[in-house]
Amino acid sequence: MLLVNSQRQIAGVSPSLVKIWHLPELVLRARSEELVLNVVSEQFGNPQVFLREMAEIYAKQELELHEIIQLRDGRHIERHSKPLWTNGIYAGRMWAFKLTE
């Protein structure tokens, strides 16, 4: 689980996130989603495509997605994302990940 606020700063995590994406401590301490995405993108076959896709997702506030993605190391991950709203105000975005068997 990764929670990002409306300024795209990391607002929350679950410890499993660190394990799935092998995130270094420094990256999380910086609280910058951009840094996280850079680390994560390297785990995809084509990092540039991944980053472009992420930009498109953030451009569409209302977008919800549920899909399975494949990483460069062969692992498959369920990826879910949806916007967070509080009283009609956009609060940020939630990401949830799960390793598939």
Add this chain to the structure above:
Amino acid sequence: MPVSTKIKEPVLPPIVVDPGSPITMAAQITEQIKLLIVLGKLQPNQVLPPLARLAEHLGISNSTITAVYNELIATGYLVAHRGKGTFIADSPQVRQLANRKHFYDLLGEAFSSASQFGITASEFASAAYAQAAIKERHLLNLVLVNFLPDTINVIQSLQLETGLFVRSVEWTKLEAKELQVLTELAEADLVITSTKHIWDVANSLPDTNTEIIGIDVQPDMQLLSRISSLPRNSKVLFVCQNQSGSQVMQHLTTSNINHIESIPVTLEWVQQNTQSVRDFDLVVCSPQIESQLFKYILHQKLIVFGIRIDPLNLLVLQARLAAISMEKSL
């Protein structure tokens, strides 16, 4: 602490008991004493009737009243003084009870509505218990891993903003892997901490699926606008019971402000340097010591340190609470 000259004559509190109620006699009396405290009809340091007299008045056994008094003493609502009697305690528990008046008012209104349907007091009590038991299963279990001193009342602000009860655990206890703290966190629906420490908390949690949200606290707008309006090089004093509390208040307030000079000190320092204190343009104090500073500092120069939660992550927290609450109720 009751003083003999201030002891009021014991009067019989207006308690009624119903032997036919499903609630035990002791519980009926205990709760009515608490209600009388909430209503101000029993006040701190007021003496209660001797147990034999109250037992005789209510037509019940001495042992029941003994059990009631012992229970209320053990929980901090009453205090017994040998040879003087049993008194309403002047304790945090009694003060906390008085703060729950709104809750008791709601209960009163609920019973007024219930009685229109012919529901008796006993039926109401049972129905209220059933409702509470079901609700309790759906209540969110929120835990704050606190890195700030108690003088910065993050819990109160969080409860105000979320409308939910939040438990607090100290970071040092989590870091030491205390079993009770680990258990509390393992049972939490959501763990809240400061944004700076999300990583530390994530690394210490037993369950890797626990959701952690970071929040930032800032001084409230009243304090910020007061400090912003001070002329350049104004001198501001931050006062708390202890030095570390004053330093935290100073740090939170001045991290984005550089036109003032500020010094963190203790209450004891103020008491020993009353002359020097007058040189300061503003004194910021923790709420706990405000009343003790009135005799040293002009009212106009004193402001209480209050906080607010940064709205960016507060919105995220509120959104997640709404979603988790919905998931739990399904």
